[in-house]
Amino acid sequence: MAHFTKATSVHDWLNQRLAIDTLQRVLSKEYWIPKNINFLWAMGMVLAFTFGILLVSGIFLLMYYQPNVDTAFDSVNYTIMREVDFGWLWRHVHAVAASVVFLIIYIHMLTGIYYGSYKKGREMIWISGMLLFVAFSAEAFSGYMLPWGQMSYWAGMVITNLFSLGSLEFNGLVEWIRGDYVPGQAFLDRFFMLHVLLIPLAILGVIGLHFGALRIPHVNNQDGEEFDFDEEAAKYKAGNKKESKVIAFANDFLSKDMFVVSIYLIFFFYLVFWHFGFAMDPINFDPADGLKTPPHIYPEWYFLWSYEILRPFPKDPGLVAFGFAQVIFFLLPWFDRSPNAVPASRRGLFFFWFWAMVVDLIILTAMGKLPPVGVYSLIGEVAAYGFIALWVILPFITRNEKRV
Amino acid sequence: MGKVFGAVAGVGAVGALYAMKKSWDPLPSVKAAGFTTIDLSAAEPNKLMVEKWRGKPIFVLKKTPEMVAKQSAEQTARDIVVNGDSFLICIGLCTHLGCIPAYREAKLDFKCACHGGEFDSSGIETKAPPPSPMEIPPFNVKGNTVVLGEEGEAYRKMKEAGVLA
Numbered sequence: 030m031a032h033f034t035k036a037t038s039v040h041d042w043l044n045q046r047l048a049i050d051t052l053q054r055v056l057s058k059e060y061w062i063p064k065n066i067n068f069l070w071a072m073g074m075v076l077a078f079t080f081g082i083l084l085v086s087g088i089f090l091l092m093y094y095q096p097n098v099d100t101a102f103d104s105v106n107y108t109i110m111r112e113v114d115f116g117w118l119w120r121h122v123h124a125v126a127a128s129v130v131f132l133i134i135y136i137h138m139l140t141g142i143y144y145g146s147y148k149k150g151r152e153m154i155w156i157s158g159m160l161l162f163v164a165f166s167a168e169a170f171s172g173y174m175l176p177w178g179q180m181s182y183w184a185g186m187v188i189t190n191l192f193s194l195g196s197l198e199f200n201g202l203v204e205w206i207r208g209d210y211v212p213g214q215a216f217l218d219r220f221f222m223l224h225v226l227l228i229p230l231a232i233l234g235v236i237g238l239h240f241g242a243l244r245i246p247h248v249n250n251q252d253g254e255e256f257d258f259d260e261e262a263a264k265y266k267a268g269n270k271k272e273s274k275v276i277a278f279a280n281d282f283l284s285k286d287m288f289v290v291s292i293y294l295i296f297f298f299y300l301v302f303w304h305f306g307f308a309m310d311p312i313n314f315d316p317a318d319g320l321k322t323p324p325h326i327y328p329e330w331y332f333l334w335s336y337e338i339l340r341p342f343p344k345d346p347g348l349v350a351f352g353f354a355q356v357i358f359f360l361l362p363w364f365d366r367s368p369n370a371v372p373a374s375r376r377g378l379f380f381f382w383f384w385a386m387v388v389d390l391i392i393l394t395a396m397g398k399l400p401p402v403g404v405y406s407l408i409g410e411v412a413a414y415g416f417i418a419l420w421v422i423l424p425f426i427t428r429n430e431k432r433v
Numbered sequence: 434m435g436k437v438f439g440a441v442a443g444v445g446a447v448g449a450l451y452a453m454k455k456s457w458d459p460l461p462s463v464k465a466a467g468f469t470t471i472d473l474s475a476a477e478p479n480k481l482m483v484e485k486w487r488g489k490p491i492f493v494l495k496k497t498p499e500m501v502a503k504q505s506a507e508q509t510a511r512d513i514v515v516n517g518d519s520f521l522i523c524i525g526l527c528t529h530l531g532c533i534p535a536y537r538e539a540k541l542d543f544k545c546a547c548h549g550g551e552f553d554s555s556g557i558e559t560k561a562p563p564p565s566p567m568e569i570p571p572f573n574v575k576g577n578t579v580v581l582g583e584e585g586e587a588y589r590k591m592k593e594a595g596v597l598a
């Protein structure tokens with residue numbers, strides 16, 4: 030056992046037992062961040078904050094929500110919205126955060142792609158980030174079921190039907206997932222469990238992995254410059270803060286992070302109080318009805334692009350294309366063959382690839398929302414082929430990239 | 434030691450996974466509620482009746498004599514004949530992703546608004562994306578009624594003829 034001395038203060042008492050000084054050093058004071066990064070690097074902190082908001086607001090909703098097919102709809106739309114004091118606030122905060130979190134995730138991802146932050150030893154950061162994206166998608170989908178409105182029901186029907194895997198007709202698997210022939214009580218209960226326990230646990234675990242993955246390769250910087258973190262840190266510690274290329278995470282970098290977070294929170298609460306409607310689908314204010322499909326089914330905005338990749342094709346090819354869209358981003362570190370981890374603007378063709386991808390995703394998103402008729406289905410189809418084509422050409426245009 | 438632990442852990446893991454799989458299965462009460470009787474005497478020609486079986490919508494469409502006369506052999510093979518009248522009885526879910534198509538009386542067809550699929554009045558797909566006809570549930574004709582969930586004589590014949598796919 031370690032040697033304990035009589036504590037001189039509360040801090041000392043804790044320090045002897047929990048090594049809080051060491052923890053603080055490793056986690057914040059000597060966690061080095063490059064100086065040369067812009068506000069886009071603060072998105073990680075913005076995400077962590079939003080996740081916290083989702084957790085807290087979710088706990089308050091959980092106290093009044095009833096996972097029962099007969100009462101779920103009213104427990105949300107009547108009890109929480111009208112009876113519970115400030116219930117509306119938690120609901121709007123939760124709904125807006127669930128939507129905005131995807132906006133920030135997409136910005137975070139595209140920043141990573143633009144600056145090449147998935148390369149050269151940073152593959153695990155990218156992969157764990159993509160795992161988080163998948164986990165957040167599952168979390169969003171399972172949460173969308175809970176108010177048990179029309180869109181909840183039919184989204185549940187359509188998405189679980191995907192698991193019959195087209196002509197393979199795995200209907201047993203679909204019924205197993207639902208616990209019934211159609212979405213019903215068993216379905217609602219298990220998705221409730223997934224939403225409030227299992228998936229959040231998984232998310233917490235993967236967040237740990239994501240942060241851990243940063244520790245060795247360190248965070249990239251705006252120029253993709255490679256430098257020796259130990260050397261730079263030594264300069265910093267010796268008092269050469271000006272010359273050193275890094276700063277400490279706390280409190281130096283944290284203050285910048287928190288500045289961005291506070292701007293974000295102003296925007297966030299502006300949405301919560303004045304524009305919460307965008308995060309809620311009007312159709313979901315009709316109670317679920319298994320005998321009536323709404324005329325036009327579409328997912329929330331953040332899934333529209335992958336939904337649109339599924340839609341223009343016949344069933345089986347559609348599923349294959351959809352599956353492709355789900356997994357392909359995981360493989361980005363290997364599809365991009367260039368050794369450069371610098372901003373896209375300095376990489377020649379990749380620059381155009383990046384913006385073509387962004388534009389394509391926006392077109393897919395817009396077309397996914399519109400009804401699948403006439404010229405819209407045509408544009409959607411072209412954009413879906415465009416998405417696949419962009420991935421196919423990526424290795425070729427990056428293979429011959431000049432080293433910068 | 435390691436091997437013994439491995440064996441014990443392996444048996445335990447298989448057992449736990451099996452229990453988890455079974456707990457997630459549909460409950461016996463859900464499976465037992467799988468029979469529904471539909472009275473067909475109320476059906477009017479070319480008016481779609483929607484019933485419910487296993488939580489799914491069931492389309493019942495009584496065909497007019499003109500409709501029957503114009504049908505192809507493939508369409509007729511899917512007819513369920515009760516008391517001399519021909520009926521389409523099928524699960525009213527699009528075989529693409531499970532939306533409910535709407536019946537258009539004037540055009541004698543079904544339109545699935547979700548992704549634009551179409552079916553004729555025998556439930557056969559006429560426009561992609563749906564890959565196959567709407568499904569005919571197991572049925573048994575009894576007088577003027579059909580019992581869904583029970584495999585009767587006529588159902589078995591359809592099955593043998595490969596109509597059910």
Ligand code: FES
Pocket residue numbers: 527528529530531532545546547548549550561562563
């Ligand atoms: S569900 Fe009917 S066309 Fe897609």
